[in-house]
Every structure is written in C-alpha cells, then in structure tokens.
Amino acid sequence: MSELTTAQVQHVARLARLEIGEEELAALRDSMGNILTYIERLSEVDTDGVEPMVHAIELSNVFREDHVKPSLSREAALSNAPSTDGRYFLGPAILDGDQ
Amino acid sequence: MTKLTPCQRPVRTLLEQLQVGDLSSTRLTEECLHEIKSQNGSLNAFLTLQEESAIRQAEAIDQRRARGESLGLLAGLPIAIKDNICQLDTKTTCSSRMLENFVSPYDAHVIEKLQQADAIIIGKTNLDEFAMGSSTENSYFGMSRNPWNTEFVPGGSSGGSASAVAANMAPLALGSDTGGSIRQPAAFCGLVGLKPTYGRVSRYGLVAFASSLDQIGPFSCDVYGSAILMDAISGHDQRDSTSLPYPALELTKDLDQPISGLKIGVIEELMEKSVDGDIVAGVRHAIDVYRQQGAEIIPIKLPHAEYAVATYYIIAPCEASSNLSRYDGIHYGYRAKEFSSLTEMYSRSRGEGFGTEVKRRIMLGTYALSSGYYDAYYNKALKVRRLIRQDYDEAFKNVDVVLGPVTPSAAFKKGEHSKDPLTMYLSDLFTISANLTGLPAISVPCGLNDKGLPLGFQLTGKALEESTLLRIARMFEAQGDWKTNRF
Structure with a gap:
C-alpha cells in the first residue's frame, strides 16, 4: 500500500520545481497514492534475467557527419523568451541572496 | 449548403472530385471554413485558424491544377494539425498556459512534408x-466535444483533431499518440486513426511528452485517407535520431488488395473481463466479417497485457518529468510575475503555468526516478515492457494481426471520469501496448451503439507492416457502410 505523506509529496514537488498550493497538494497526495498502489502490481511479475527495454525499436547509436548546418538565428531563438536584452536570455540574479 | 452528417466526406471521394474537376480546392476549403465557423463554437475543436493562408494556398493549387502542373499527393486537401506540432510563425500552445503565447520559430518535419504534398493547413486543434x-x-x-453528441467527450488527447474530422471541418488531421491519443478519439468519433510503427514518422517539431512512446499519425473518415496521409509524412529524417532509416511508405498502392490466407489473433480473456457489451458486439461483428472473407481466427494469449497500464504509468511520467523540465521560465513559455529568487521563479512559473494533470505526471515521474526508487519503479517497468513486447513477438509467429477493442467503452460523458485520474488511466488498457512495444495499430469504426455513438475495433500489426495492417482494415471497410451497423 502506497500511502504518501504530505511531507513526501512536498519533497517531490521541490525536486520537480513545482510550487503547489495546500489544497492541490492534498489532492495530489491522494491520487498519487492510488496510482502508486495500482502500479505496485508489477512486483507480481517475474523479471529475473530480463533486460530493460528502453526504446521500442532498438537502433544502436546513430551518427552523422559533424558538419555545420543552418540553425535558428539569435533573434528567432530569443523571440519567445520572457525577458532578453536582445543578445541574451535574462533571468533573476543568482549570486546574491539565492542559495 | 446542406447539413452534413458526421464523417460524411471520405478522402478518397474528395480526391477523385478534385482530380476530375467536380470540386475545386478553393470551394472545399471554403466549405471546411464554413463548417468550422458554424460548429466550432459548440465543439471547440480548433484553437487557431489559418483562414487567409488556407484560401490563398487553395487558389494557388487550383491554378496549378488548371495549368496541368503535377501536384503533390494531398493537393488541395485541407488538414488540421494538433497544437503540439510546431509550425513556423504560428502559435503552438499544447493547450497549456505555459505555452499560451509561444510562436514556433520553425516547422516540424511533418509540416514540411505536408507542404511538399500540397496539403492546405487550415488550423491548429485542441488537446x-x-x-x-x-x-x-x-x-x-476549454474542452472539445464529440460531434456525434456534444454531451460526450471526443476522447483524447487528440480530441480536437478527431472532432474536426468527424464534424467535416477538415477531411484529414494529424494527431500524436503516446498511449492511445489517436486511436481512442478515432474510436469515440467514428474515424480511422493510425499509430504508425515507432520511428516511421519523424518527431522533429513534435513537442515531447514521452519520447520513447510518442508518434505522430493520421485521422480520416476512411482507410484511404490515413494511407495517403502516411505516404506523405513517413520516411527518414536525420533530425530525429529515432527516425527509421527507410523511405516513405506507399500504402495506397495495394490498399484494395485483400490479404489471402489471413490469420487473425484474438485475445478473448482480456476482452470478456473489462469491456462493455456494445464494444464486444462490435468487435465480434468485425471478427465475423473477416471470417466470412476466409480469414482464420486464432485465439492467442498475451500474458503480460494486463500489466500494460501499470508499466505505462511509470515510463510515460518518468519521461515526461524529464522532458518538461525544459519549461523554466527563461528560454520560452510562461514566467511568474513575482518571485524573490531563481528557484522561486522556476517553481512559481511551473506551478502557475502547468495544469493539475501535467503536475501529477511530473510528480509521479520525479518520484519514480528519485533516489532509492529508480530500480523498483523505472527499471522494473522497462523489464515488463520487454515481456509485453515478447508476448506480441510470440503471437506474431502464428498470426498476421491482433484484433481487439480500442477502448473498454464508447465515448463517455463530459465530467464522468475527470474526478478520478486512475479510472481515466485504466481506460487506456487496450491502446498503450502498441506504444510500449512500438508496434503499429489502427482504430477502425464498426458501428453505432443504442445511444448513436460510434464503436471501433483495433488491429495491431507487426513492426513496419503498416501496409498489411491497412489492407486488413480496408477489407472490413469495403464490406459496407459501418454506420448502418447497430449494436
């Protein structure tokens, strides 16, 4: 039985960088608990010696020639950013006051 | 204009009319726009329309046709695009506040292919x-609605694309299918919907949800429509490293040629356990139609199929939690207005920008991948995934195709499942195996239930054998108008 505690859910939310209100957090705790309980049925399956299957069609490494090709212009790359100075993406300062 | 009933405009008929000159592309595009304007208020299938460019393109196609120029496969046919596929200088919102104002700086591979095929992109659809x-x-x-009855959902996640085609707003649409998101809405709306073999269609420009499962595919009223759309969009693309190194398909070529000595595998147990009576009746009818055409029906076992939902709801959220970490409020997308640190800017932007279901999946994935749980959840799921694939490989030693339901029920009412996420997840029981295994699978309409809602059945094929799969689907379709079957 996967009973999640509020503290566990808060921890996961911190890892996922998601700010979640109290009410939503309680709802998530309950629904995640239900889903994880359902998922636990996988422990019934004997998987000894089974290789994990990461991709549906297993291609080995795909290589290409290392040639320069056209890519997005700086202007296009910055065009959807919430804040830029025309050359760079701008975010809040991190050296002062943030851990 | 006369009022059309749902799914009234099969692609095969439209292309014939366009080719002989009974219909112009301009006229067809105007008719689609007319349907959109009169119905989108209630169906909410389209998020954005490209009215002017669509008409302009249609006129250009008509002129080129009049001059006798050679035209692309989809010349003059309007097509709707799910709004998680990037189109240059056009909004791509993924139906999220996070990307409400995102304007794509490039075209997805499939958009380039559609332009080469002379298709007319008419708008972006809800999801x-x-x-x-x-x-x-x-x-x-806001939600989309089912054109057969607006009290019911169109399915999802490609519900806008399904609603658009069923309501004759566009003869074709593209969707994406990560766990059934093309096939389930196709079944709910009376359409043909195909999830190709993983890697058949480039994912370049498809906004990533779960990269090892995502695949773009077609919606249409007839098998021919899905076949010709696949011919246009399939093929290798260097920009997607999982794109298969094979040329574009030619599915329309042999489409009308039945498969002789056809062997169909049926999973009785799974169906008996968890499926509504009308769906069972529809599936049994499809089996009978094939049997009458000489097909051999062979009972098969897929012992791990019952673990597909649990496996999927580990793998998909894990991949989603990783993919969606790119939404950081810096490069593009929503940024919160107030914050006192970088971390708070991240958390608040994501907290405000994502809806509850997206948060739930990111949380599930983050939990399953976090320290101490990785082996128990993610690695375990990857192992069961291989067992599920091995079941199919075993079954395909004896059969050409596996036939079963697409969904446990016909379309459900709005609000009916939205309170309980697990119930919603369980309704994906029959579709997600094709994503986990990478196999191609198609939803084919087979009748209406007593509420007048469409019913579908699913065919799952061997890897890379879309041609066989569509010919088998066509064998059923050719036996008569499915809309006259009542179950």
Whole structure:
C-alpha cells in the first residue's frame, strides 16, 4: 500500500520545481497514492534475467557527419523568451541572496 | 449548403472530385471554413485558424491544377494539425498556459512534408494539456466535444483533431499518440486513426511528452485517407535520431488488395473481463466479417497485457518529468510575475503555468526516478515492457494481426471520469501496448451503439507492416457502410 505523506509529496514537488498550493497538494497526495498502489502490481511479475527495454525499436547509436548546418538565428531563438536584452536570455540574479 | 452528417466526406471521394474537376480546392476549403465557423463554437475543436493562408494556398493549387502542373499527393486537401506540432510563425500552445503565447520559430518535419504534398493547413486543434489525458477535458482553453453528441467527450488527447474530422471541418488531421491519443478519439468519433510503427514518422517539431512512446499519425473518415496521409509524412529524417532509416511508405498502392490466407489473433480473456457489451458486439461483428472473407481466427494469449497500464504509468511520467523540465521560465513559455529568487521563479512559473494533470505526471515521474526508487519503479517497468513486447513477438509467429477493442467503452460523458485520474488511466488498457512495444495499430469504426455513438475495433500489426495492417482494415471497410451497423 502506497500511502504518501504530505511531507513526501512536498519533497517531490521541490525536486520537480513545482510550487503547489495546500489544497492541490492534498489532492495530489491522494491520487498519487492510488496510482502508486495500482502500479505496485508489477512486483507480481517475474523479471529475473530480463533486460530493460528502453526504446521500442532498438537502433544502436546513430551518427552523422559533424558538419555545420543552418540553425535558428539569435533573434528567432530569443523571440519567445520572457525577458532578453536582445543578445541574451535574462533571468533573476543568482549570486546574491539565492542559495 | 446542406447539413452534413458526421464523417460524411471520405478522402478518397474528395480526391477523385478534385482530380476530375467536380470540386475545386478553393470551394472545399471554403466549405471546411464554413463548417468550422458554424460548429466550432459548440465543439471547440480548433484553437487557431489559418483562414487567409488556407484560401490563398487553395487558389494557388487550383491554378496549378488548371495549368496541368503535377501536384503533390494531398493537393488541395485541407488538414488540421494538433497544437503540439510546431509550425513556423504560428502559435503552438499544447493547450497549456505555459505555452499560451509561444510562436514556433520553425516547422516540424511533418509540416514540411505536408507542404511538399500540397496539403492546405487550415488550423491548429485542441488537446489535453501536453497530450496528457483521454478526453480533451484537460485543456487550458476549454474542452472539445464529440460531434456525434456534444454531451460526450471526443476522447483524447487528440480530441480536437478527431472532432474536426468527424464534424467535416477538415477531411484529414494529424494527431500524436503516446498511449492511445489517436486511436481512442478515432474510436469515440467514428474515424480511422493510425499509430504508425515507432520511428516511421519523424518527431522533429513534435513537442515531447514521452519520447520513447510518442508518434505522430493520421485521422480520416476512411482507410484511404490515413494511407495517403502516411505516404506523405513517413520516411527518414536525420533530425530525429529515432527516425527509421527507410523511405516513405506507399500504402495506397495495394490498399484494395485483400490479404489471402489471413490469420487473425484474438485475445478473448482480456476482452470478456473489462469491456462493455456494445464494444464486444462490435468487435465480434468485425471478427465475423473477416471470417466470412476466409480469414482464420486464432485465439492467442498475451500474458503480460494486463500489466500494460501499470508499466505505462511509470515510463510515460518518468519521461515526461524529464522532458518538461525544459519549461523554466527563461528560454520560452510562461514566467511568474513575482518571485524573490531563481528557484522561486522556476517553481512559481511551473506551478502557475502547468495544469493539475501535467503536475501529477511530473510528480509521479520525479518520484519514480528519485533516489532509492529508480530500480523498483523505472527499471522494473522497462523489464515488463520487454515481456509485453515478447508476448506480441510470440503471437506474431502464428498470426498476421491482433484484433481487439480500442477502448473498454464508447465515448463517455463530459465530467464522468475527470474526478478520478486512475479510472481515466485504466481506460487506456487496450491502446498503450502498441506504444510500449512500438508496434503499429489502427482504430477502425464498426458501428453505432443504442445511444448513436460510434464503436471501433483495433488491429495491431507487426513492426513496419503498416501496409498489411491497412489492407486488413480496408477489407472490413469495403464490406459496407459501418454506420448502418447497430449494436
């Protein structure tokens, strides 16, 4: 039985960088608990010696020639950013006051 | 204009009319726009329209046709695009507040292919936010509705695309299918919907949800429509490293040629356990139609199929939690207005920008991948995934195709499942195996239930054998108008 505690859910939310209100957090705790309980049925399956299957069609490494090709212009790359100075993406300062 | 009933405009008929000159592309495009204007208020299938460019393109196609120029495969046919596929200088919102104002700086591979095929892109369609959902109720821009009965959902996550084609707003649409998001809405709306073999269609420009499962595919009223759309969009693309190194398909070529000595595998147990009577009746009817055409029906076992939902709801959220970490409020997308640190800017932007279902999946994935749980959840799921694939490989030693339901029920009412996420997840029981295994699978309409809602059945094929799969689907379709079957 996967009973999640509020503290566990808060921890996961911190890892996922998601700010979640109290009410939503309680709802998530309950629904995640239900889903994880359902998922636990996988422990019934004997998987000894089974290789994990990461991709549906297993291609080995795909290589290409290392040639320069056209890519997005700086202007296009910055065009959807919430804040830029025309050359760079701008975010809040991190050296002062943030851990 | 006369009022059309749902799914009244099969692609095969439209292309014939366009080719002989009974219909112009301009006229067809105007008719589609007319349907959109009169119905989109109630169906909410489209999020954005490209009216002017569509008409302009249609006129250009008509002129080129009049001059006798050679035209692309889809010349003059309007097509709707799920709004998680990037189109240059056009909004791509994924039905999320996070991307409400995102204007794509480039075209997806499939958009380039559609332009080469002379298709006319008419607009972008609604979806469950970031393609996470089975009803299109999880859209930041409001739910879409089922044209057969607007009290019912169109399915999801590609519900807008399905609703658009069923309501004759566009003869073709593209969707994406990560766990059934093309096939389930196709079944709910009386359409043909195909999830190709993983890697058949380039994912370049498809906004990533779960990269090892995502695949773009077609919606249409007839098998021919899905076949010709696949011919146009399939083929290798260097920009997607999982794109298969094979040329474009030619599915329309042998489409009308039945498969002789056809062997169909049926999983009785799974169906008996968890499926509504009308669906069972529809599936049995499809089996009978094939049997009458000489097909051999062979009972098969897929012992791990019952673990597909649990496996999927580990793998898909894990991949989603990783993919969606790119939404950081810096490069593009929503940024919160107030914050006192970088970390708070991240958390608040994501907290405000994502809806509840998206948060739930990111949380599930983050939990399953976090220290101490990785082996128990993610690695375990990857192992069961291989067992599920091995079941199919075993079955395909004896059969050409596996036939079964697409969904446990016909379309459900809006609000019916939205309170309980697990119930919604369980309704994906029959569709997600094709994503986990990478196999191609198609939803084919087979009748209406007593509420007048469409019913579908699913065919799952061997890897890379879309041609066989569509010919088998066509064998059923050719036996008569499915809309006259009542179950």
